Every structure is written in C-alpha cells, then in structure tokens.
Amino acid sequence: MFRVVKPETEEQLEAYFKFRWTYLRQPWNFPPGSEKDEYEQVAEHRTLINGAGEIVACGRVHMNTAEEAQIRHIAVHSDYLRRGLGQMILGALENVARDMGAIRAVTNSRETSIDFFSSCGFAIEREAPNELGMLKRQQMVKKLSDMSSLILHPKWCKELQDTWTDTIPITEHMGIKLHQYSGRTLETRASLNKNINIHGTMFAGSIFSLATLTGWGMLYLQLKERQLGGDIVLGDGDIHYHKPITMKPRAVCHIESVGGKYALVEKGKKSRFILQVDILDDDQPVAEFKGVYWILPVGGKDKLGS
Helix, strand or coil: CEEEECCHHHHHHHHHHHHHHHHCCHHHHHCCCCCCCCCHHHEEEEEEEECCCCCCEEEEECCCCCCCCEEEEEEECCCHHHCCCCHHHHHHHHHHHHHCCCCCCEEEEEHHHHHHHCCCCEEEEEEEEEECCCEEEEEEEEECCCHHEEEHHHHHHHHHHHHHHHHHHHHHHCCCEEEEECCCEEEEEECCCCECCCCCCCCHHHHHHHHHHHHHHHHHHHHHHCCCEEEEEEEEEEECCCCCCCEEEEEEEEHCCCECHHHHHCCCCCCCEEEEEEECCCEEEEEEEEEEEEEEEECCCCCCCC
C-alpha cells in the first residue's frame, strides 16, 4: 500500500532530497546538493511511501504566477517502475496546485519522460532551457481547470454519484462527492460542516461511511473498466483512527491496494475482494480503513452484510 506524505521533519526532508539526488542527479555524476535550487523554500514537496515507510516516488510543485504552477523533480524508485506510481505522485502535485489557485501546470520534460507526461494530459508548448546545461527538455502544459483532467470516464463517475444519491440518500446530506478518478486512484471528499460533532471534528461514523463508500466506488468503477456486472456488498470493515479531522475530509483508494479475482465475476460466481482506503485531513493522514467486499452475480441469492 502506498500513501502520499508531505516531508516536514528534518529527517523526512533529508531522505526526500537524498532520493531526488539518487534518481535525478547521481546518474549524471552530479554531486549531492545539485538536486536543490532556489525554489525549495517556497515549493510544496511530496513523497510516496510504501507500507514499510520507504520513499518510492517524489515530486515538487511551486507557483510561477498566481495561476500557473510548475511541477518538477518527479522520480520513481527503480524497483517500482510501471506500477502507476508516477501518475500517483503527479496527481497529488496537481491537486496541491489546484488548492493553491493554479489553473494550469507546466513542466520541463526531458526527452525520456515526454511520453509519460503526454499520457497524463500534458502537451508540448515550446522548447525549454537545457537542464544542468546538458539535458535537452521541452516545456509541457496542462489545463488544471479542465474537469477531464480530474475525472476519467465522467459518465461512469456520474452514474456512481447518482447511485449513491438515489440508493443512499444520506450521502447527499453528508456532502460526499466523487472528486477524482484516474483509473488507478479514486478520491472522494465530504463536507466537514455537515459531519461535525460537539468537539469541532468529524464524526467517527461519518469517516467510516466515507471510507466504505470510497472502497465500494472503486470496485464499481473497476467493474465498469472490465465491462462486468455484479452486486457489491461490504462483508467486513476495520478502521484505525489516529487523528481527528478538523479541515478537509478526503478518502483515497489506490488500485494497488485492491486484491480479488475478476475471473470469478466473469464466470458469474461470487468473488471476495480486499482493499484499503486512506483517510486524510487535507494532506495529513488520519485513518486507514481495510475492507472486505463481495461481488455477487447480478440477481444472486447469496446474502452478506452491506
């Protein structure tokens, strides 16, 4: 399981910069320290860590103007390539940029990463200055105000939101909305004001509901991706709370956390799926939910808790 973390302590920042140097500067024989520039103090930094707390990807974003963000220094651990982690850290940086008011993002891409950024919605705008005086780059741009950059398969996502509204009306009262779907990551958000307790924090029951719906939604969209049908029910759920939510309730489910056999669903049989949903207060991890879901054949007679 992977989660996005903002490095803040001296130890976290040291590990973050070392990772950046290892993957972005050391291969070209540049010394430690060359991975830093004059924007570090005004930039937002993010790392992606695995279950052991090790950095597996990183990136940075800073504002060029009030409306333009620049994304830089995206790197992925060599043992974790082609697992969608680059898209995951890029998506996190784009969300940070949106929260800072950016309506477009730019990046100066090396030749080797142009295909990656193109697949994520960026387009070449012009040639950029060479990096470190030797690496040819192209400036690429993406409109962050375009909802298609947030939502993959908007029709399916609308169907999911409508399903929640029509079959679980309380979701509307809780302000639970699908915020982002990339094919690999689903993020939902809820209104704090509509779920606030006497302590000024979010009800634990509301957090649990947000988590279970996010997991359910990920399976719903994954069935759509595979052109499969089935009734999704929750078999078991376990949540661990670490900190209260006082600002912006967010729930994130990554495809890497989902385990189950779609082949059984194809054969019209019930199949057990496990997944994890991370709960955040803005960018701060506050809880983890682990759920067991069952996908039942449409019209099947198996009875499970929902």
